[in-house]
Amino acid sequence: MSEVPQPPHRRRAHTSTRDLARYAGLFAERTTVMRSSAMRDLMAITARAEVISLAGGLPDTSTFPAQSFAAQMTRIAQESVAEALQYGPTEGFEETKDCILEVMAAEGMLPDPEDVIVTTGGQQAIDLVCKTLVDRGDVVICEAPTYPGAVPVFCSYQADVIQIECDDDGMRVEQLEILLGELCREGRRPKFVYTVPTFQNPAGVTMSLERRQRLVELARAHEMLVVEDNPYGLLRYGGEPLPSLYQLDGGDFVIYLGTFSKILSPGIRLGWAVAPPPVMEKIIIGKQAVDLCTSTLTQYFVREYFAEGRWRRYVEDLVEIYRSRRDVMLAALEEHFPAEATWTEPQGGLFIWATLPEYIDTGDLLAKALRTDVAFVPGQAAYIDERGRNSMRLNFSGVDEDEIREGIRRIGRVIAEQVDLYGALTGDRPQAPAGGAEDTGGIGSRPNPATSMSDSPETDSVVLPFRRTGEGAA
Amino acid sequence: MSEVPQPPHRRRAHTSTRDLARYAGLFAERTTVMRSSAMRDLMAITARAEVISLAGGLPDTSTFPAQSFAAQMTRIAQESVAEALQYGPTEGFEETKDCILEVMAAEGMLPDPEDVIVTTGGQQAIDLVCKTLVDRGDVVICEAPTYPGAVPVFCSYQADVIQIECDDDGMRVEQLEILLGELCREGRRPKFVYTVPTFQNPAGVTMSLERRQRLVELARAHEMLVVEDNPYGLLRYGGEPLPSLYQLDGGDFVIYLGTFSKILSPGIRLGWAVAPPPVMEKIIIGKQAVDLCTSTLTQYFVREYFAEGRWRRYVEDLVEIYRSRRDVMLAALEEHFPAEATWTEPQGGLFIWATLPEYIDTGDLLAKALRTDVAFVPGQAAYIDERGRNSMRLNFSGVDEDEIREGIRRIGRVIAEQVDLYGALTGDRPQAPAGGAEDTGGIGSRPNPATSMSDSPETDSVVLPFRRTGEGAA
Numbered sequence: 001m002s003e004v005p006q007p008p009h010r011r012r013a014h015t016s017t018r019d020l021a022r023y024a025g026l027f028a029e030r031t032t033v034m035r036s037s038a039m040r041d042l043m044a045i046t047a048r049a050e051v052i053s054l055a056g057g058l059p060d061t062s063t064f065p066a067q068s069f070a071a072q073m074t075r076i077a078q079e080s081v082a083e084a085l086q087y088g089p090t091e092g093f094e095e096t097k098d099c100i101l102e103v104m105a106a107e108g109m110l111p112d113p114e115d116v117i118v119t120t121g122g123q124q125a126i127d128l129v130c131k132t133l134v135d136r137g138d139v140v141i142c143e144a145p146t147y148p149g150a151v152p153v154f155c156s157y158q159a160d161v162i163q164i165e166c167d168d169d170g171m172r173v174e175q176l177e178i179l180l181g182e183l184c185r186e187g188r189r190p191k192f193v194y195t196v197p198t199f200q201n202p203a204g205v206t207m208s209l210e211r212r213q214r215l216v217e218l219a220r221a222h223e224m225l226v227v228e229d230n231p232y233g234l235l236r237y238g239g240e241p242l243p244s245l246y247q248l249d250g251g252d253f254v255i256y257l258g259t260f261s262k263i264l265s266p267g268i269r270l271g272w273a274v275a276p277p278p279v280m281e282k283i284i285i286g287k288q289a290v291d292l293c294t295s296t297l298t299q300y301f302v303r304e305y306f307a308e309g310r311w312r313r314y315v316e317d318l319v320e321i322y323r324s325r326r327d328v329m330l331a332a333l334e335e336h337f338p339a340e341a342t343w344t345e346p347q348g349g350l351f352i353w354a355t356l357p358e359y360i361d362t363g364d365l366l367a368k369a370l371r372t373d374v375a376f377v378p379g380q381a382a383y384i385d386e387r388g389r390n391s392m393r394l395n396f397s398g399v400d401e402d403e404i405r406e407g408i409r410r411i412g413r414v415i416a417e418q419v420d421l422y423g424a425l426t427g428d429r430p431q432a433p434a435g436g437a438e439d440t441g442g443i444g445s446r447p448n449p450a451t452s453m454s455d456s457p458e459t460d461s462v463v464l465p466f467r468r469t470g471e472g473a474a
Numbered sequence: 475m476s477e478v479p480q481p482p483h484r485r486r487a488h489t490s491t492r493d494l495a496r497y498a499g500l501f502a503e504r505t506t507v508m509r510s511s512a513m514r515d516l517m518a519i520t521a522r523a524e525v526i527s528l529a530g531g532l533p534d535t536s537t538f539p540a541q542s543f544a545a546q547m548t549r550i551a552q553e554s555v556a557e558a559l560q561y562g563p564t565e566g567f568e569e570t571k572d573c574i575l576e577v578m579a580a581e582g583m584l585p586d587p588e589d590v591i592v593t594t595g596g597q598q599a600i601d602l603v604c605k606t607l608v609d610r611g612d613v614v615i616c617e618a619p620t621y622p623g624a625v626p627v628f629c630s631y632q633a634d635v636i637q638i639e640c641d642d643d644g645m646r647v648e649q650l651e652i653l654l655g656e657l658c659r660e661g662r663r664p665k666f667v668y669t670v671p672t673f674q675n676p677a678g679v680t681m682s683l684e685r686r687q688r689l690v691e692l693a694r695a696h697e698m699l700v701v702e703d704n705p706y707g708l709l710r711y712g713g714e715p716l717p718s719l720y721q722l723d724g725g726d727f728v729i730y731l732g733t734f735s736k737i738l739s740p741g742i743r744l745g746w747a748v749a750p751p752p753v754m755e756k757i758i759i760g761k762q763a764v765d766l767c768t769s770t771l772t773q774y775f776v777r778e779y780f781a782e783g784r785w786r787r788y789v790e791d792l793v794e795i796y797r798s799r800r801d802v803m804l805a806a807l808e809e810h811f812p813a814e815a816t817w818t819e820p821q822g823g824l825f826i827w828a829t830l831p832e833y834i835d836t837g838d839l840l841a842k843a844l845r846t847d848v849a850f851v852p853g854q855a856a857y858i859d860e861r862g863r864n865s866m867r868l869n870f871s872g873v874d875e876d877e878i879r880e881g882i883r884r885i886g887r888v889i890a891e892q893v894d895l896y897g898a899l900t901g902d903r904p905q906a907p908a909g910g911a912e913d914t915g916g917i918g919s920r921p922n923p924a925t926s927m928s929d930s931p932e933t934d935s936v937v938l939p940f941r942r943t944g945e946g947a948a
Contacts (some may be wrong), residue, residue, distance in 0.1 A: 023752045026665055028609045037762045043563055061559040066551045073547035077540045085535040085739035089517055120594050124765045135502045152763040191500055265559035267770030278497045288511045289626040291598045295769055296741030
């Protein structure tokens with residue numbers, strides 16, 4: 001890459017047990033509960049060109065016009081190189097906020113620019129919210145399943161994470177209400193509820209209007225914050241838009257998180273948070289410490305890109321591409337997955353959530369799938385506990401239609417082998433669960449009752465439909 | 475900026491006491507000790523064009539050739555737009571690591587690329603080290619004064635920060651040794667010593683070879699990590715290079731932090747950390763949670779820039795410019811600062827540390843200086859406690875020579891007013907301290923004994939020359 005001759009690098013010998021012991025006493029306690037992101041670990045494996053990865057949450061950046069990129073960078077070169085290479089304000093440039101407000105306006109929101117901070121991707125926004133709000137042992141509530149990238153953040157702050165089941169209408173807010181009552185009796189105030197209400201990652205489901213309304217009512221009643229993460233709202237392939245939680249609440253108890261990752265580029269690492277002033281003040285102080293400011297260069301790039309006035313057309317193009325890929329994946333699942341499997345039919349976003357017979361562990365399945373050069377995210381990555389073992393997250397935005405068909409075909413073949421093996425071991429081919437064709441409130445169009453909760457009232461008093469982490473509990 | 479019509483934004487009314495109370499119970503305990511960075515707060519004020527800011531740690535990005543920027547971005551446009559806009563690996567691209575290894579080789583270091591992680595600026599590297607190592611109440615040792623941007627990080631992890639005095643040869647390692655003995659007797663093991671050994675921020679001093687050797691010996695003997703932050707090593711205007719702590723130690727107990735901010739651009743937010751494998755493993759998990767990965771686009775920019783093979787010539791150009799600015803600032807200080815003032819004469823880096831008579835509070839002085847459109851960083855920002863009140867950090871890299879002369883002239887005038895006022899109030903013009911012309915080991919060529927420690931052995935047993943934070947102590 002460079003013509004300057006380089007000295008040979010010192011290659012380390014394999015780390016010895018002695019080495020590990022040497023540093024062990026120095027690690028912070030949080031490192032014992034910090035976990036690696038399954039998606040991130042998979043990235044290294046799936047970087048090989050021959051692997052069809054349905055694992056990442058990667059948008060398709062291949063359609064971004066090279067001339068447009070070149071034109072924006074040329075304008076920066078001509079007008080503002082020195083500024084684009086310099087430090088910027090911690091909260092981000094006003095011009096970046098203008099772009100953010102344009103995106104939010106497209107979804108019907110009108111925040112005060114003073115309430116907005118530009119972050120190093122949406123991920124940093126989640127981290128800064130936790131830094132501002134979460135002490136060790138504090139209760140954080142999220143969906144079950146939840147965004148796999150949020151789990152490591154909550155763990156790193158040693159939160160007591162409680163997950164509320166989802167069904168096809170998103171988080172089961174009536175169960176949240178039961179939980180809040182219980183916590184209240186215990187004298188514990190949850191710090192926030194984290195939710196991806198629209199085209200959820202990983203389940204692909206969308207929270208109904210009734211539940212949205214009830215959720216913001218609960219937030220207000222309990223003086224509890226709701227963190228609404230909305231990376232996919234503009235990627236809608238069917239149905240009608242619903243108001244965001246931020247809109248319904250007016251921004252008093254809802255912290256809103258957005259990102260340019262899915263409507264433009266994740267490689268620029270630009271996201272944002274919108275929070276009420278007392279919370280924003282703490283978030284800004286937190287950001288000063290973690291990275292001083294967000295990249296000026298990538299903010300200038302976004303500014304120039306939005307100045308072209310074509311960003312919505314680009315998103316519309318993505319919507320066309322992704323809608324078609326979603327349909328291809330749904331058809332491939334119908335063709336290649338066994339009758340016992342269920343999956344969601346998302347109206348937008350990037351993901352389908354598939355649930356297999358209970359005796360299949362998708363972690364083991366992934367190892368086998370990788371041998372046939374295909375990858376997905378095992379469901380357990382979306383849970384803080386042991387749930388999700390027979391589910392998987394499938395991404396349909398990052399690869400083309402042929403690859404989707406071939407990827408699902410390969411996964412289907414590996415599943416079929418597992419099903420046959422189970423049949424050979426038990427002497428019986430497992431049946432589809434009774435009532436499998438009827439919607440009992442689980443996630444997926446052909447719900448698997450084993451992973452969905454009954455709506456019958458007696459369950460409330462017997463066993464609560466959410467589980468808690470043991471780690472980090474106060 | 476954009477032609478799309480925008481809706482009017484909701485402007486928030488002033489935040490009420492009620493609002494503050496509403497959220498107060500939700501904030502994490504760390505927010506009570508998190509402090510805003512003085513430099514960052516000043517950035518907003520000094521953004522006004524008429525202000526001469528000697529406050530920031532800004533490199534001069536105005537000499538970066540626009541054609542070079544345009545050429546690199548055009549190559550990305552032609553060859554790799556889709557990749558440059560996509561997510562990347564958490565630890566950074568191999569090609570970025572190649573550039574990092576080239577920079578480190580220029581200072582005589584040869585790390586294993588596996589031990590390197592690309593971070594979102596050098597600031598994130600400090601944060602990730604703390605996330606990996608620091609529990610609430612843990613001892614972190616740093617210099618007095620220390621990098622003002624590190625103080626908020628240590629505070630955000632609720633560390634018990636202990637500062638070791640510097641003199642013209644950097645951190646007084648013999649005092650560190652006394653402290654380590656004391657901590658050992660208390661049964662406390664410090665997590666790490668944070669140091670900027672070369673052209674220190676803010677003092678401009680450089681740690682002597684003997685102290686460097688002793689520091690790495692101490693680290694090994696106490697199985698304690700040393701975090702060597704080296705943003706300025708290549709910006710040398712005089713004297714001979716010294717080996718880095720990383721070189722002396724071999725990388726077993728020294729975590730090395732570097733950045734492209736001062737040799738290329740801070741706006742690209744690219745830094746790095748080099749750590750032994752067991753520590754690096756935790757740092758990578760930490761980075762996954764905080765921002766998934768460093769900007770792909772800015773990494774591609776650096777790759778293309780280094781491929782040109784001219785990065786060292788650019789640094790040499792910067793060295794010429796900065797050397798001259800340093801000399802101009804030193805001459806201006808001689809001309810405009812009072813006889814009682816002392817300051818350092820750095821052989822490199824970006825900063826001069828000036829100390830005024832004790833009765834001058836540089837925080838108050840800054841308020842007055844800003845009214846004459848000039849800014850600096852008050853010394854207290856470099857201390858965890860109340861010290862540094864009569865010192866200031868002056869940056870000579872970010873503004874041109876005329877501005878340096880004018881800026882120092884204005885600060886000198888404000889100081890003179892303070893000196894006169896003091897004289898009028900006390901009826902006496904204060905004298906230069908006795909022995910002020912003789913070097914007694916403080917920082918600065920005309921040391922002020924009030925801020926430097928005596929070397930006499932009895933001080934060791936009476937009062938230790940380092941102070942601790944009350945906050946966060948276990």
